[in-house]
Amino acid sequence: MTHVVLIGLLAIITIAFSDGATSCNKRSFGETSFVCACSTQSCDTLDPVQPSTSGTYQIYTSNIDTDRFTLSNGSFLPGRKSSCRKFLNLFTNPTTTITIDRDATQQEILGFGGAFTDATGINIQKLTEDVQIKLLESYFSPDGIEYNFGRVPMGGTDFSTEGYSYDDTDSPDPQLSQFELQQEDFDYKIPYIKQALEINPDLELLASTWTAPKWMKTNGAYNGGAIKNEYYQVWADYFLKFFEKYDEEGISFWGVTTGNEPSLALVNSAINSVRWLPGGMKWAGENLGPTIRASKYKDLKILMLDDQRFFLPWFPEAVMKNGTEKFIDGISVHWYWDTIVPASVLTSTHKRFPDKILLATEACRGDKAWEKAVLLGDWSRAEDYVHGIIQDMNHYVQGWIDWNLVLDTTGGPTYINNQVDAAIIVDYETNEFYKQPMFYAQGHFSKFIPRGSHKIDQKTSNNGVEVAAFKRPDGGVVVVVMNKNDSPKTIIVNDSKSGHIELKLTSKSINTILYW
Numbered sequence: 280m281t282h283v284v285l286i287g288l289l290a291i292i293t294i295a296f297s298d299g300a301t302s303c304n305k306r307s308f309g310e311t312s313f314v315c316a317c318s319t320q321s322c323d324t325l326d327p328v329q330p331s332t333s334g335t336y337q338i339y340t341s342n343i344d345t346d347r348f349t350l351s352n353g354s355f356l357p358g359r360k361s362s363c364r365k366f367l368n369l370f371t372n373p374t375t376t377i378t379i380d381r382d383a384t385q386q387e388i389l390g391f392g393g394a395f396t397d398a399t400g401i402n403i404q405k406l407t408e409d410v411q412i413k414l415l416e417s418y419f420s421p422d423g424i425e426y427n428f429g430r431v432p433m434g435g436t437d438f439s440t441e442g443y444s445y446d447d448t449d450s451p452d453p454q455l456s457q458f459e460l461q462q463e464d465f466d467y468k469i470p471y472i473k474q475a476l477e478i479n480p481d482l483e484l485l486a487s488t489w490t491a492p493k494w495m496k497t498n499g500a501y502n503g504g505a506i507k508n509e510y511y512q513v514w515a516d517y518f519l520k521f522f523e524k525y526d527e528e529g530i531s532f533w534g535v536t537t538g539n540e541p542s543l544a545l546v547n548s549a550i551n552s553v554r555w556l557p558g559g560m561k562w563a564g565e566n567l568g569p570t571i572r573a574s575k576y577k578d579l580k581i582l583m584l585d586d587q588r589f590f591l592p593w594f595p596e597a598v599m600k601n602g603t604e605k606f607i608d609g610i611s612v613h614w615y616w617d618t619i620v621p622a623s624v625l626t627s628t629h630k631r632f633p634d635k636i637l638l639a640t641e642a643c644r645g646d647k648a649w650e651k652a653v654l655l656g657d658w659s660r661a662e663d664y665v666h667g668i669i670q671d672m673n674h675y676v677q678g679w680i681d682w683n684l685v686l687d688t689t690g691g692p693t694y695i696n697n698q699v700d701a702a703i704i705v706d707y708e709t710n711e712f713y714k715q716p717m718f719y720a721q722g723h724f725s726k727f728i729p730r731g732s733h734k735i736d737q738k739t740s741n742n743g744v745e746v747a748a749f750k751r752p753d754g755g756v757v758v759v760v761m762n763k764n765d766s767p768k769t770i771i772v773n774d775s776k777s778g779h780i781e782l783k784l785t786s787k788s789i790n791t792i793l794y795w
């Protein structure tokens with residue numbers, strides 16, 4: 280077409296899977312794209328990022344048709360744009376220009392990860408040990424997507440084989456004398472959390488409760504109801520006991536939420552829950568906060584909300600007054616109704632509480648009643664994840680934690696039949712696991728944006744692509760660009776310090792561009 284495109288293409292030398300990385304063992308299940316199958320024989324890996332020399336860039340691409348983390352590289356062109364291209368743009372698909380301002384730093388990035396649910400452990404346990412290790416390394420190792428966050432349910436969730444808490448006595452036990460970790464902790468959580476910590480010692484853990492013991496609740500059930508007033512302090516003591524018990528197992532935590540999705544209790548959901556209205560949340564300032572701060576675990580980050588965008592910013596505004604705000608380090612938010620509630624509520628929450636952490640702590644696809652739970656190889660779910668992460672990061676969110684790390688081919692186990700999809704699906708019958716497009720979607724961020732990176736400013740000239748840009752602690756710039764179009768898309772990435780890159784993104788692709 281033009282000489283500029285030609286030079287751009289010539290500069291790109293595909294060096295995929297050099298240095299001994301293993302490539303994707305593609306498997307199609309008739310969906311829009313493919314999974315990468317991992318077995319005793321093989322599992323795809325991805326080498327750690329190596330900074331490139333100044334004046335050059337790297338680009339990792341995954342797309343609907345052929346690629347998973349395919350690495351190419353090339354060189355920057357000088358700052359000036361050719362007028363010839365400008366002229367041609369009048370007649371062809373307009374080029375999108377992404378202008379990077381690497382000095383305009385915004386929020387710090389805390390990390391990426393997923394949840395160590397009971398279902399996750401049950402599914403991992405079904406694999407032979409060599410395949411289990413490949414699975415955990417896929418998520419946490421330098422040859423994997425380098426997750427550094429894990430969410431740990433305190434007790435059961437809908438992704439357990441039954442409802443339970445840590446103090447299921449028939450009569451009230453306000454001394455918590457019967458508090459014990461359960462078999463699920465020892466069989467499904469602790470062993471895999473420990474292995475993940477061995478693989479990535481920088482893994483940080485966030486704990487969340489789903490339900491309290493029945494005797495502590497107004498309705499005497501695991502789902503719905505609130506904490507009885509007389510047990511507010513006991514519920515805080517229960518949290519503390521959890522951290523002590525996990526400590527005894529050698530596992531320490533970065534943070535805790537005030538409880539998963541309190542709104543579930545308002546809609547009579549079958550999922551275990553504890554209802555909190557803003558007034559009741561003075562519990563965080565009067566009980567949970569003081570109890571944690573007076574303990575050995577005083578540095579735990581306490582995140583409130585742990586629920587949908589609907590509650591922003593009014594719920595935190597109603598809670599963070601009268602001193603409660605002193606005990607709250609941040610606000611955690613879930614993904615499920617993002618299509619209905621605009622991301623601007625995140626920005627207004629950040630503006631109202633600029634010193635508080637904003638963290639995305641749960642998402643999954645296949646969650647809606649009319650959807651099939653697991654779609655092996657579906658590309659649109661990867662796009663939904665990338666869209667969600669880019670949108671959140673462009674609205675002050677500091678990290679992103681997926682829901683179940685691992686589910687089975689039915690999307691469980693879940694004792695209340697709440698099957699959904701996950702980034703890794705285990706096939707018991709073949710002793711394999713499948714890395715879904717959603718796995719790579721998250722890896723396009725988690726692998727390349729280490730903890731301590733910052734979101735940076737970026738302007739994109741038209742809406743043909745979705746973009747978020749970051750600066751790594753080592754000075755590298757990371758630009759994640761998604762092309763959802765059915766055709767290739769030419770983009771220019773323009774950095775006043777480095778010059779510009781011209782790239783042709785493949786159709787339906789996720790791309791991570793890196794330069795130093």
Ligand SMILES: *[C@@H]1O[C@H](CO)[C@@H](O)[C@H](O)[C@H]1NC(C)=O
Nearest residue numbers: 292294331335336352353354
């Ligand atoms: C691209 O990668 C190849 C193979 O690793 C390397 O030899 C070459 O120097 C790289 N080029 C640039 C511009 O970084």
Ligand SMILES: *[C@@H]1O[C@H](CO)[C@@H](O)[C@H](O)[C@H]1NC(C)=O
Nearest residue numbers: 358359360376771773775779
């Ligand atoms: C890059 O940005 C600079 C400064 O804004 C501008 O002068 C230059 O023309 C831009 N280059 C391209 C290729 O868009």
Ligand SMILES: *[C@@H]1O[C@H](CO)[C@@H](O)[C@H](O)[C@H]1NC(C)=O
Nearest residue numbers: 557558561597598599600601
């Ligand atoms: C804050 O304190 C005032 C005065 O004691 C009280 O009326 C109000 O309900 C409190 N608000 C919250 C959220 O606790």
